[in-house]
Amino acid sequence: MTGPLHGTPALGDEFVKGLWRDNPVFVQVLGMCPALAVSNTARNALAMGLATSFVLILSNAVISSLRHVIPKQVRIATYILVIATFVTVVDYAIQAVSLDLHKALGAFISLIVVNCLILGRAEAFASKHGIGRSLLDGLGMGAGFTVALFSLGAVREILGSGTLFGIQVFHADFQPWIVMILPSGGFFTLAAWLLVFNAVTARRARAAEPLEAPR
Amino acid sequence: MSGPPVVQESPPSAWHMYRAMVGVGLGCGLLIVSVFQLTGPTIARNRAEALRRAIFEVLPGAGSSRTFRVAANDRFEPTEAAGQPGDRLVHAGYDAEQRLVGLAIEAEGMGYQDVIRLLYGYSFAEDAVIGIRVLESRETPGLGDRIETDPAFLANFQRLDVALAPDGSALANPIQAVKRGEKEHAWQVDGITGATISSVAIADILNKSAAWWVPRIRRSLDDFREAP
Numbered sequence: 264m265t266g267p268l269h270g271t272p273a274l275g276d277e278f279v280k281g282l283w284r285d286n287p288v289f290v291q292v293l294g295m296c297p298a299l300a301v302s303n304t305a306r307n308a309l310a311m312g313l314a315t316s317f318v319l320i321l322s323n324a325v326i327s328s329l330r331h332v333i334p335k336q337v338r339i340a341t342y343i344l345v346i347a348t349f350v351t352v353v354d355y356a357i358q359a360v361s362l363d364l365h366k367a368l369g370a371f372i373s374l375i376v377v378n379c380l381i382l383g384r385a386e387a388f389a390s391k392h393g394i395g396r397s398l399l400d401g402l403g404m405g406a407g408f409t410v411a412l413f414s415l416g417a418v419r420e421i422l423g424s425g426t427l428f429g430i431q432v433f434h435a436d437f438q439p440w441i442v443m444i445l446p447s448g449g450f451f452t453l454a455a456w457l458l459v460f461n462a463v464t465a466r467r468a469r470a471a472e473p474l475e476a477p478r
Numbered sequence: 479m480s481g482p483p484v485v486q487e488s489p490p491s492a493w494h495m496y497r498a499m500v501g502v503g504l505g506c507g508l509l510i511v512s513v514f515q516l517t518g519p520t521i522a523r524n525r526a527e528a529l530r531r532a533i534f535e536v537l538p539g540a541g542s543s544r545t546f547r548v549a550a551n552d553r554f555e556p557t558e559a560a561g562q563p564g565d566r567l568v569h570a571g572y573d574a575e576q577r578l579v580g581l582a583i584e585a586e587g588m589g590y591q592d593v594i595r596l597l598y599g600y601s602f603a604e605d606a607v608i609g610i611r612v613l614e615s616r617e618t619p620g621l622g623d624r625i626e627t628d629p630a631f632l633a634n635f636q637r638l639d640v641a642l643a644p645d646g647s648a649l650a651n652p653i654q655a656v657k658r659g660e661k662e663h664a665w666q667v668d669g670i671t672g673a674t675i676s677s678v679a680i681a682d683i684l685n686k687s688a689a690w691w692v693p694r695i696r697r698s699l700d701d702f703r704e705a706p
Binding site for chain 2: 363
């Protein structure tokens with residue numbers, strides 16, 4: 264999916280790459296702290312994914328639009344300032360929507376500021392590309408991060424509590440696997456998803472290999 | 479042996495750097511203030527609702543509540559639920575027959591990461607704290623935040639002794655945190671292993687708050703008798 268003339272990726276690829284090929288959690292293994300800590304329920308995971316995506320998309324857009332104005336000597340400090348601002352905006356927004364959700368996400372909302380995914384995309388992508396591509400990159404990476412967190416959160420909630428979004432999914436006799444909502448459950452689930460992810464990627468790579476030429 | 483001349487980019491002037499940082503800072507500040515103004519009323523409403531729910535949680539049996547502020551001469555007078563800025567507030571809970579069940583008191587103090595804000599229920603009949611609920615905390619996830627979830631820790635506050643000394647001016651026994659499993663007296667708080675600073679902070683917050691409130695409440699108990 265490269266452009267025909269200059270070898271630059273097509274616009275669609277900037278979005279799609281974050282979903283699978285460069286997925287922030289399953290491939291780049293970035294932002295593990297919130298990914299493991301708040302993915303104990305589907306609701307928390309989805310909220311953290313959306314909050315991170317919001318910050319990622321807007322900070323990418325702002326940093327990209329200011330890339331010719333910000334001297335490289337002060338770029339990291341400026342990026343942090345922009346990211347922290349959007350995190351504060353998200354913090355207020357979540358408090359306005361639901362204090363319970365704000366409490367459940369706890370310190371991890373503030374810690375979005377130091378999520379290496381956001382600063383990484385700002386430095387590696389937004390500071391070198393135009394607003395359109397940076398927005399698409401933020402959207403794709405944010406969507407990939409949200410999907411990954413939701414995958415972790417849904418599995419952990421279903422097995423650890425027998426519910427999904429608080430709705431009972433198993434028979435009342437189901438004995439929840441408490442370990443899945445504990446921190447170790449986060450690692451187990453992540454390992455399982457990585458296994459699935461890598462297996463699918465390897466199978467697709469094998470399928471894409473050209474057939475051996477007949478002797 | 480001389481290669482092509484190396485062109486070095488001249489560093490930007492200090493003015494350019496200041497301009498970028500101050501400009502971005504001003505923009506960011508403006509955005510934060512705008513969002514704060516926009517969401518402020520909704521957040522205040524949510525907090526008031528959360529406080530109302532918390533009052534009934536820390537005062538089991540209460541069905542209605544009324545807020546009081548500390549007035550002159552350390553007496554208590556009814557006020558609006560949010561009070562006025564600077565007011566010291568206490569919330570009285572009443573049962574279905576309009577009898578005073580106890581008082582819910584807000585307290586705060588420094589935890590491990592940031593300020594912990596909590597609400598605790600005081601029963602004058604039992605002379606004890608009968609429940610707490612953490613309203614706001616940013617303690618370390620998985621460690622310090624167990625002050626909100628650890629059942630053994632929360633059991634400390636089902637009946638935590640805050641009886642007054644005979645002269646009624648101070649607590650007979652200051653609330654103190656002890657290592658888990660070493661609790662011997664009703665005024666001690668069994669700490670949490672792995673969250674020592676946070677659990678000690680809770681005990682300190684309760685001790686300071688109870689030492690200030692309980693003598694005043696006991697002296698003016700009649701101020702709360704009138705149900706809403």
